[in-house]
Amino acid sequence: xxxxTPVADLTRSIYLLWGHHPKPGRSGLTVPAIVEAGTExxxxxxxxxxxxRKVAEHLGVGAMSLYGYVPGKEDLTALMTDAAYGxxxxxxxxxxxxGDWREAMRFVARRNWELYERHPWxxxxxxxxxxxxxxxxxxxxxxxxxxxxxxxxxxxxxxxLALILGHVADxxxxxxxxxxxxxxxxxxxxxxxxxxxxxQVMRDENLPVSGRVGATVGAEFQAATNPEHNFTFGxxxxxxxxxxxxx
Amino acid sequence: xxxxTPVADLTRSIYLLWGHHPKPGRSGLTVPAIVEAGTExxxxxxxxxxxxRKVAEHLGVGAMSLYGYVPGKEDLTALMTDAAYGxxxxxxxxxxxxGDWREAMRFVARRNWELYERHPWxxxxxxxxxxxxxxxxxxxxxxxxxxxxxxxxxxxxxxxLALILGHVADxxxxxxxxxxxxxxxxxxxxxxxxxxxxxQVMRDENLPVSGRVGATVGAEFQAATNPEHNFTFGxxxxxxxxxxxxx
DNA sequence: ACGGTGTTACGTACGCTGTACGGTAAGTTG
DNA sequence: CAACTTACCGTACAGCGTACGTAACACCGT
Numbered sequence: 052x053x054x055x056t057p058v059a060d061l062t063r064s065i066y067l068l069w070g071h072h073p074k075p076g077r078s079g080l081t082v083p084a085i086v087e088a089g090t091e092x093x094x095x096x097x098x099x100x101x102x103x104r105k106v107a108e109h110l111g112v113g114a115m116s117l118y119g120y121v122p123g124k125e126d127l128t129a130l131m132t133d134a135a136y137g138x139x140x141x142x143x144x145x146x147x148x149x150g151d152w153r154e155a156m157r158f159v160a161r162r163n164w165e166l167y168e169r170h171p172w173x174x175x176x177x178x179x180x181x182x183x184x185x186x187x188x189x190x191x192x193x194x195x196x197x198x199x200x201x202x203x204x205x206x207x208x209x210x211x212l213a214l215i216l217g218h219v220a221d222x223x224x225x226x227x228x229x230x231x232x233x234x235x236x237x238x239x240x241x242x243x244x245x246x247x248x249x250x251q252v253m254r255d256e257n258l259p260v261s262g263r264v265g266a267t268v269g270a271e272f273q274a275a276t277n278p279e280h281n282f283t284f285g286x287x288x289x290x291x292x293x294x295x296x297x298x
Numbered sequence: 299x300x301x302x303t304p305v306a307d308l309t310r311s312i313y314l315l316w317g318h319h320p321k322p323g324r325s326g327l328t329v330p331a332i333v334e335a336g337t338e339x340x341x342x343x344x345x346x347x348x349x350x351r352k353v354a355e356h357l358g359v360g361a362m363s364l365y366g367y368v369p370g371k372e373d374l375t376a377l378m379t380d381a382a383y384g385x386x387x388x389x390x391x392x393x394x395x396x397g398d399w400r401e402a403m404r405f406v407a408r409r410n411w412e413l414y415e416r417h418p419w420x421x422x423x424x425x426x427x428x429x430x431x432x433x434x435x436x437x438x439x440x441x442x443x444x445x446x447x448x449x450x451x452x453x454x455x456x457x458x459l460a461l462i463l464g465h466v467a468d469x470x471x472x473x474x475x476x477x478x479x480x481x482x483x484x485x486x487x488x489x490x491x492x493x494x495x496x497x498q499v500m501r502d503e504n505l506p507v508s509g510r511v512g513a514t515v516g517a518e519f520q521a522a523t524n525p526e527h528n529f530t531f532g533x534x535x536x537x538x539x540x541x542x543x544x545x
Numbered sequence: 546a547c548g549g550t551g552t553t554a555c556g557t558a559c560g561c562t563g564t565a566c567g568g569t570a571a572g573t574t575g
Numbered sequence: 576c577a578a579c580t581t582a583c584c585g586t587a588c589a590g591c592g593t594a595c596g597t598a599a600c601a602c603c604g605t
Contacts, residue, residue: 057483061491069499076553077600102591113555115593124592177422179475180488181522183496185503192508199507205514207531213523214532217468218461225464228426236304241427244308249430252316256432260446261439267452275428276460284454285461292539323582324571349562360584362564371563 064126068133068184073120078112082120085110086130090170093131098172101128129182135170137186139163143193153290155197160219160286167223174224202297211293218285226278238274311373315380315431320367325359329367332357333377337417340378345419348375376429382417384433386410390440400537402444407466407533414470421471449544458540465532473525485521 072082088109092101103124107114121127139162140146149158167174181187194216198208229238236244268276302310319329335356339348350371354361368374386409387393396405414421428434441463445455476485483491515523 058491061488062495065492065495065499078554115555119553175424183492185500188500188503188505188508192505195507195511205511206518206527208511209515209523210528210531211535213528214465214535217465217532221464221468241308244305245312245430248309248312252312253432253435256435258435258439260442261435264442264452264455268456271453276456281457281460284457285464288458288461288539288543289535290539291542292535292537295538295542296535325583362584365564366582
């Protein structure tokens with residue numbers, strides 16, 4: 052399963068995403084099974100825990116056997132990603148049926164937020180290009196439809212969707228990081244440790260605005276920031292901005 | 299340089315960020331020199347290329363010598379991050395002096411965009427909590443000031459800033475990934491390879507809206523998407539949304 | 546039923562990572 | 576000059592992705 056030219060690799064990757072899988076051999080391995088195993092590991096212990104060895108072990112198989120079905124770790128991650136996005140909507144019309152375009156976009160944003168809660172590792176995925184598999188393509192169609200015919204140009208439709216999805220991803224990323232870090236510290240524990248040290252170390256800093264705002268935010272949320280609040284607030288700001296562009 | 303309790307480590311990290319450095323020994327090593335070396339490596343070859351060995355080699359020093367000045371890689375990255383954000387504004391009043399709050403936010407967004415162009419690895423940094431060093435703290439104060447007194451609550455000020463900065467980071471991330479990936483392929487080369495294969499593989503998909511929009515966007519930008527356009531467009535949408543909230 | 550052949554599975558190995566440990570050598574002090 | 580302190584770093588370990596070569600199996604023509 053050696054690497055070839057970039058073009059050949061790319062073609063191979065796309066065919067793989069679209070279901071051109073090698074047939075199972077005598078161990079009964081299949082691509083979907085490998086993807087599922089990887090997803091389970093990632094859900095439970097993060098993307099870093101998904102090593103070829105661990106996935107293979109989880110399937111009761113030697114590490115190198117995986118390479119007969121998947122060219123490497125990058126393609127495995129792409130398959131996992133596309134599968135995850137593919138489970139987002141039962142039907143391509145789901146967002147459209149949520150109501151007007153505003154309600155539809157709230158639905159889309161909420162669904163993506165929940166997806167990132169279910170699969171936080173999606174936020175760690177870092178592919179150089181979009182993984183254009185059936186799941187991602189279907190998601191794009193479903194999410195664009197509610198924006199069709201409301202007075203936006205095609206380019207604006209794409210930009211608005213990208214803006215909203217980017218906002219969701221950004222909020223969800225902050226949210227995921229704040230839930231529990233690798234030291235096992237909660238947000239409050241962290242802040243209780245950091246706060247006094249900071250006060251000591253920046254005794255003679257001059258921070259009139261950020262000092263006041265930071266204190267207010269801290270009192271309001273018992274933390275340095277509240278991603279969930281930022282998520283809903285930012286979404287409404289964006290929707291208002293789009294509305295302004297329509298009128 | 300062994301790890302201790304989480305609280306002790308955290309305190310140590312903050313003191314390190316705020317300039318409590320060990321004195322240089324006989325090799326002449328200093329914390330700033332290590333940070334600079336790491337930053338140079340990251341600028342040139344990405345964050346993944348910053349290994350303790352490479353940094354040490356770049357400084358003509360043994361790998362383990364670094365641990366006398368920096369507790370580990372995480373703290374090195376935090377130092378690099380804070381230093382990078384610290385170079386963003388000459389003065390804490392720079393954004394305020396750009397004009398009204400809208401102009402100020404455009405200035406802030408543009409400056410951050412350019413920072414991410416100069417240091418793309420900042421977008422790969424993944425700390426569980428914000429690295430609250432002098433650079434980050436000063437940046438927060440400078441960016442909050444133009445939003446003070448325009449009719450937003452303290453919490454809203456923080457949320458608006460987070461929204462804008464998140465948008466910049468998201469756009470810049472997409473931008474950075476699209477310039478050149480690890481296969482050395484340009485955006486156009488990638489699309490020329492992917493497009494025909496996709497057409498072949500999803501012959502019987504039903505994609506009325508995304509098909510049309512994708513084609514328009516592709517024709518407009520000669521690519522699947524244009525991050526720079528999304529950046530400016532999204533920023534204006536957000537500013538309009540904030541404006542609507544003020545009136 | 547059997548031997549040959551092509552495919553599949555996987556053991557081993559290489560180069561890389563972060564960093565713990567302990568020895569060495571340089572600088573400082575008595 | 577001798578002794579002590581400490582900065583430096585060579586070595587080692589456990590982990591990673593994956594290239595390579597071999598062993599075990601399934602199938603097929605005879």
